[in-house]
Amino acid sequence: MRIKYLVPFLLLIIISLNACKSSSTPGPTGATGATGAVGTAGATGAAGAAGAGGPQGVAGATGATGASGTNGTVGATGATGATGATGATGAVGAAGATGATGATGASTNIASYIFTNQSVFLVGNTRFLVPAITQAIVDQGIVLVYFRNTGSTTSWNPLPYSESGNTLNLQSYGVGYVDLKSNFTSSGLDIRVVIIPGTSLTTLMAHNPGLNLNNYDQVAKAIGIN
Numbered sequence: 001m002r003i004k005y006l007v008p009f010l011l012l013i014i015i016s017l018n019a020c021k022s023s024s025t026p027g028p029t030g031a032t033g034a035t036g037a038v039g040t041a042g043a044t045g046a047a048g049a050a051g052a053g054g055p056q057g058v059a060g061a062t063g064a065t066g067a068s069g070t071n072g073t074v075g076a077t078g079a080t081g082a083t084g085a086t087g088a089t090g091a092v093g094a095a096g097a098t099g100a101t102g103a104t105g106a107s108t109n110i111a112s113y114i115f116t117n118q119s120v121f122l123v124g125n126t127r128f129l130v131p132a133i134t135q136a137i138v139d140q141g142i143v144l145v146y147f148r149n150t151g152s153t154t155s156w157n158p159l160p161y162s163e164s165g166n167t168l169n170l171q172s173y174g175v176g177y178v179d180l181k182s183n184f185t186s187s188g189l190d191i192r193v194v195i196i197p198g199t200s201l202t203t204l205m206a207h208n209p210g211l212n213l214n215n216y217d218q219v220a221k222a223i224g225i226n
Helices: 002-022 135-140 198-207 216-223
Strands: 111-120 126-129 142-149 161-163 166-174 177-182 186-196
Touching (some): 111 126, 135 198, 186 198, 186 216, 198 216
Antiparallel strands (some): 126 177, 166 177
16 A cells, blocks of 8 residues: 555656756745844853963153252241249258368468569678568567579478578568578579468467478468468
8 A cells, every 4th residue: 555655756756856957047046034033142161261471561760859849938936935833942952061171261360471573692681671570470470481583483492591502591580570691692582471470370280280381382371372
């Protein structure tokens, strides 16, 4: 049964194929078919590996330093503020240690005379008038005499004095004078006479133990004269 219908179908196909082969002219273009529906989006692919970093750019040149600005003008002096309140008085500090006893000051009864640029003579005595020599000085006080060359800054030489055969001595003194005796004649001498009453001498020696009356510097310091 099936073979009976198959033979005519095959013959039909063969005839169709031959008909197509015998025609060389193409048929007219058919109308454009409608656009098909958009297909669904595919899944996102995996991210690619990061590309290598580009080279570092060249550093830009340093900009020039800007010029310094000018100083602003000095502002006006502000008003004086009010005086603050007086602070509390501080506590009295502890008393300091007692200082050493100072040298004995000059006594009003001690006198000093200087005769500058004087002369002494070989013959006789050379007298100097000294009003401070009173009878009380003659009886109980002491008269000291020193000399040096006029203009010299060396220390005073005490009398009696002797050097290289030359001598100069306090020959005597009385009320209002002193007499010097020399075995030579000389000029340009300064004569210093110091008169100390007996009571002042006692006090002077008590406050200055070891005082050398032949040393004028010591005497001057002790009695407070130049």
